[in-house]
Structures are given as structure tokens and as C-alpha cells.
Amino acid sequence: MSTIHHFRGTESAWDWENVLEYPIKPGDANSKGASGKIIISPQDGASHFVLRYFRVEPGGFSTLKDYHSHDHGVLILHGRAIVHIGEKQFEVGPHDAVYISPWEEHWLEAVGDEPMGFLCVIPNKDLLVKLGAAGK
Amino acid sequence: MSTIHHFRGTESAWDWENVLEYPIKPGDANSKGASGKIIISPQDGASHFVLRYFRVEPGGFSTLKDYHSHDHGVLILHGRAIVHIGEKQFEVGPHDAVYISPWEEHWLEAVGDEPMGFLCVIPNKDLLVKLGAAGK
Numbered sequence: 001m002s003t004i005h006h007f008r009g010t011e012s013a014w015d016w017e018n019v020l021e022y023p024i025k026p027g028d029a030n031s032k033g034a035s036g037k038i039i040i041s042p043q044d045g046a047s048h049f050v051l052r053y054f055r056v057e058p059g060g061f062s063t064l065k066d067y068h069s070h071d072h073g074v075l076i077l078h079g080r081a082i083v084h085i086g087e088k089q090f091e092v093g094p095h096d097a098v099y100i101s102p103w104e105e106h107w108l109e110a111v112g113d114e115p116m117g118f119l120c121v122i123p124n125k126d127l128l129v130k131l132g133a134a135g136k
Numbered sequence: 137m138s139t140i141h142h143f144r145g146t147e148s149a150w151d152w153e154n155v156l157e158y159p160i161k162p163g164d165a166n167s168k169g170a171s172g173k174i175i176i177s178p179q180d181g182a183s184h185f186v187l188r189y190f191r192v193e194p195g196g197f198s199t200l201k202d203y204h205s206h207d208h209g210v211l212i213l214h215g216r217a218i219v220h221i222g223e224k225q226f227e228v229g230p231h232d233a234v235y236i237s238p239w240e241e242h243w244l245e246a247v248g249d250e251p252m253g254f255l256c257v258i259p260n261k262d263l264l265v266k267l268g269a270a271g272k
Contacts, residue, residue, distance in 0.1 A: 101181050123185060
């Protein structure tokens with residue numbers, strides 16, 4: 001069944017109808033000032049991909065040196081970031097897109113005075129298991 | 137390998153570095169005023185999903201009654217649209233998200249005076265073939 005998730009947030013607090021909170025572990029020292037929403041997921045019947053939104057407060061960062069078998073499709077929605085990929089760093093801003101391939105160490109760091117937000121697409125986990133490509 | 141596609145367009149003509157034009161057939165009477173860019177794709181080494189951007193001019197629409205085996209994850213980036221799904225219609229605007237499941241007849245129609253643009257995620261075609269889920 002198809003579903004609509006109307007935006008119900010404000011520019012300073014993005015949110016949507018009927019979405020899940022992304023479970024960031026309380027006290028996780030590997031990220032700072034990061035929160036997330038799972039917008040499109042198996043909850044909608046989606047079996048191939050998941051669309052998530054992450055927000056990182058100024059000076060914060062997503063999980064440091066994150067490293068796993070799935071890849072990421074990222075579109076920056078607001079604010080500015082340094083994307084760390086392996087030993088490289090790239091500065092990105094609104095509408096910039098980033099592809100992070102499997103098993104590349106990566107994290108995003110919010111830079112500037114504004115919170116940074118990005119859309120992050122991943123493949124569905126069950127699908128990776130079917131393909132024999134599931135890992136950490 | 138990971139890749140960056142910096143935005144290089146303007147608010148009235150969205151575009152990115154090193155992306156492909158979406159091949160809309162010239163004279164295709166099933167869509168009107170629609171154009172697209174393939175932002176993240178197998179060209180980047182992405183084997184699970186594809187991120188595309190579509191722009192529809194005021195009064196235009198994407199392929200009418202489109203119908204296929206793959207699903208869509210949509211995020212409206214600018215402008216307003218009526219999303220037609222089966223017999224239903226939903227009005228959507230910036231940041232609204234839509235999941236369109238496989239084999240549901242659908243199209244997006246730009247409404248209002250502004251061009252409408254949306255991000256559209258699909259699974260990689262080769263992956264659907266592997267899963268035995270490829271179709272039209």
C-alpha cells in the first residue's frame with residue numbers, strides 16, 4: 001500500500017506524520033547532537049530501501065568512523081557539513097549529494113552556526129540478507 | 137568508491153556535478169513539462185538504489201498512469217503537486233514524503249505557479265532481476 005508522510009515540522013525542527021524515531025542509544029559517545037527519523041521503511045511496506053532524515057546540531061557529528069556492509073545515498077537538506085570518508089574530507093551544503101559505498105569508514109560533522117540535516121537512503125536489511133550482503 | 141555530486145544549479149534550475157540526464161523520450165505524450173537527473177546510480181558503484189531528481193513545469197505531469205514492478209520513495213523538494221495513486225489524489229508540498237508501492241498506478245502533477253521538484257528513489261534494476269522481482 002502506498003503512504004503519504006506529510007511534513008509537520010518547522011524549519012528548525014523537521015518532522016513528519018507517522019514516522020519512527022531513529023533509535024540513537026542514550027549516552028552514545030560515538031555521536032554528538034545527532035537525532036533521526038525513519039520516514040519510509042518496512043512499516044510502509046517498503047522492502048527495497050529505507051529513507052531516513054538525520055539532524056546534527058552545530059558542532060555535532062554522526063557516529064564516528066561508522067563502518068558497515070550497507071551503502072548510503074545522502075542528500076543534504078539544510079546547513080553545512082564536513083563529510084569524512086576514509087582519510088578524505090569534503091565540505092557540502094544544501095542539495096549536495098554523497099554516495100558512501102559499503103565498508104568505507106565515514107561520518108558527517110555539522111559545521112557553521114546552523115543545524116545540519118540530511119536525507120539518508122539505505123537498502124532494506126532483509127534484502128541484504130537475501131543477497132548474502134548483510135554484515136555489521 | 138564513494139562520490140560527491142556538488143549542487144551546481146540555481147533554485148530555478150537544479151543541477152549537480154557529474155550526473156546523468158534522465159532519458160525522457162522526445163515527444164513522449166504520456167508526460168508533459170517533465171525532466172530529470174540521475175544523481176546517484178550504478179555510475180557511482182551504487183548497486184542497491186538509485187537517486188533521481190525530477191522537475192515538472194507548472195501544469196505539467198510525470199508519466200500518466202505509470203505502472204511497474206519497482207517502488208518509489210519520494211521527497212518533495214520544491215513546489216506543490218497532486219500525487220495520483222490508483223483512484224486517490226493527495227496534495228503535497230515541500231518536505232512531504234510519499235511511498236508508492238509496486239504495481240500501483242501513479243503520477244505527479246505540478247500545481248500552482250512554481251515548478252515542482254522531487255527526489256525519487258528506486259531500487260537498482262539488476263538487484264530486482266536477482267530477486268526475481270523485475271517487471272515492466
